[in-house]
Amino acid sequence: MPQGDIRQASRIETGSKIPDYSVQPDNLDTAQISEVRVINNRWAEYNGYYLDIPEYQSAINAFATWVFPGWTADPSTTAILERIDGWGEDTFSSIMWNMLVTKKVQGDAFAEIIRGEDGALLNLIPAGNLVIVTNKKGRIIRYEDDTQTPIRTFTPKQILHLCNNRLANQVHGTAVTRSIKWTIDARNESMTDYRRVLHRSTVRILYVDESDKTRLANLKTEYNEGIKRGDVVILTLKKGEAEFEELGAPPIDSYERYWRYLENHYYQALGIPKVILGGTAENTEASAKVSVIVSEPVFERARRELEQDLWNQLARKLEIGKPKSLMDNMQTQEAKNPNQAGFQPNDVTAGVGK
Numbered sequence: 001m002p003q004g005d006i007r008q009a010s011r012i013e014t015g016s017k018i019p020d021y022s023v024q025p026d027n028l029d030t031a032q033i034s035e036v037r038v039i040n041n042r043w044a045e046y047n048g049y050y051l052d053i054p055e056y057q058s059a060i061n062a063f064a065t066w067v068f069p070g071w072t073a074d075p076s077t078t079a080i081l082e083r084i085d086g087w088g089e090d091t092f093s094s095i096m097w098n099m100l101v102t103k104k105v106q107g108d109a110f111a112e113i114i115r116g117e118d119g120a121l122l123n124l125i126p127a128g129n130l131v132i133v134t135n136k137k138g139r140i141i142r143y144e145d146d147t148q149t150p151i152r153t154f155t156p157k158q159i160l161h162l163c164n165n166r167l168a169n170q171v172h173g174t175a176v177t178r179s180i181k182w183t184i185d186a187r188n189e190s191m192t193d194y195r196r197v198l199h200r201s202t203v204r205i206l207y208v209d210e211s212d213k214t215r216l217a218n219l220k221t222e223y224n225e226g227i228k229r230g231d232v233v234i235l236t237l238k239k240g241e242a243e244f245e246e247l248g249a250p251p252i253d254s255y256e257r258y259w260r261y262l263e264n265h266y267y268q269a270l271g272i273p274k275v276i277l278g279g280t281a282e283n284t285e286a287s288a289k290v291s292v293i294v295s296e297p298v299f300e301r302a303r304r305e306l307e308q309d310l311w312n313q314l315a316r317k318l319e320i321g322k323p324k325s326l327m328d329n330m331q332t333q334e335a336k337n338p339n340q341a342g343f344q345p346n347d348v349t350a351g352v353g354k
Helices: 043-052 054-067 075-082 092-106 176-200 213-229 253-270 285-314 327-335
Strands: 035-038 108-115 121-126 131-135 140-145 152-154 159-163 204-208 242-246
Touching (some): 043 176, 054 092, 092 176
Antiparallel strands (some): 108 121, 131 140, 140 152
8 A cells, every 4th residue: 555655755857847928029110211111921820810710700890890880971972982893893881891801800901092094083992911111201102012023013192001000100000810819729729629529539448358469459450340330340258358438528618618708808809899799698688788888989989090091091081870879778778767776867967857
């Protein structure tokens, strides 16, 4: 019988260490010489995250949909914008939605501006990953498409450029994919781990009291072939000389809690309430309404920025629509419930109740 002597304890060197977490420092891409050429080297990687991660794609799509649900403009501007067809199958609305998605995923979104000889706006054609070229003062002097031979160049007036959350004096936008990448990786690694466990749980271990290697090899072959073909496997053994063991999957509850915890980071990073995607299982009606209301300034800021970009770069003024606010509904419900704790809006409004 082993002795419980703590002095006999020893340690095992695993060959690896667990480092403390730290954020890596990063320098901004800024103009420091006569010309600075900047291109998004993570373009393909970020596209992969958007295209392969359904939750991330849905969250980004919802953001673009809520920011640009529609638009209105004067008759002249409306007639011009309604003729825009992009690559032939686009509309002005679909191009704006496309650029809002790209802006979030990649940090920058570009579209070539096509004008007539008289300078009239004829079309917008979404572009890919363009090189941004600035002078030493940080002003954009041209764009380049280095995927074409020879390299195609554009003046600033030939490109509609939407930039996401530009930081300090950097010469490009900030991709939200970068900050959310760890969360996406962690969630999908965990889901892959559990999928592997589930797959292995279908395996049955067969214990056989047999030491003859030849007989064991034959038994393994016959058993393997029988499983593949769905045949009956006859074991020439006595009862008790062989025993099956099932590999059960671990409880999924703890995994699901971890997945939901990480999934919430998608929406926190984007400033999007999960409820707009139908994720109401964990919310009451009141909390769902509040989450939408507190996110309205995020969408409103994005709408105003887009309106200003279109005016500054296309000289076209339009008004972007927005979903009806839930604030009026919340105030109506509060007024109907005078017994709830806390102050009512009417309690602090001068003249009410006289």
